[in-house]
Amino acid sequence: MKYFVWVSFVWGLCACNNERIQNKKESTITSEEQSLKTALQLNPDSFLLVQNLSVFYANKENYDASLKTVNDAIKRDSANPYLWDLYAMIAIQKADTVGALSALEKAVQLFPDPQYIISLGSLYAQTKNPLALEMADALLIGSKAKAEKEAYFIKGLYYSFNNEKEKAIPFFDKCIALNYTFMNAYMEKGLALYDLKKYQQAADILEKAVTIQNNFSQGYYYLGQCYEKLNRTNEAIDAYNTAIIRDPEYVEAAEALNRLGVK
Secondary structure, three states: OHHHHHHHHHHHHHHHHHHHHHHHHHHHHHHHHHHHHHHHHHOOOOHHHHHHHHHHHHHOOOHHHHHHHHHHHHHHOOOOHHHHHHHHHHHHHOOOHHHHHHHHHHHHHHOOOHHHHHHHHHHHHHOOOOHHHHHHHHHHHOHHHOOHHHHHHHHHHHHHHOOOHHHHHHHHHHHHHHOOOOHHHHHHHHHHHHHOOOHHHHHHHHHHHHHHOOOOHHHHHHHHHHHHHOOOHHHHHHHHHHHHHHOOOOHHHHHHHHHOOOO
């Protein structure tokens, strides 16, 4: 009985402390939000303050408030391409592809900066829109953009998402030839080979990727997927564990370990 009372008392004490900590945390968040809002009200034309407040909301996964912050700024300055680009980035986090495309198209229309074209081309590619190829060609023609590898990556991405994996792989190879540390190209090539059921080749390219960049958590995760297909279970477990070491919040890697009976 005394043991039960003691446990109850400690639990109650911890609960009170946790409540105080939570209240303090919420108070800090509220204070930070109010501080950002006040600063923006005093300087409504500051892009940096708009960005800070919108990112604050986005980090809290309050995407509606984040987008509203940017949209209010756009109403004041609709010719600012940076605001449209910011809106697109948040819309992508919200999984609003249509809104992101519309915003990026506006940004490119206002100021055809290579970075905006790369973002728009990549999103076109992932939505299977052939305009992706036009964006890639624009980057290749504009030598001053210095975005050759990004242009080839967009082309590879477009063909990969359109299930033309064999056609996509040479473009990823071109990316790697231009920049051997371009991890996204390794990953997309690995995924394309995986989808073609060429598991050993996929594992080979991903092994190379994680050797070049040993903190590449996605590379380890997809390498684990390849090892599973090759019935190399212990190596798959090691790959998933490494992915989690590199990124402790890698949910898919944790789920894969759980599926393999590793707690």
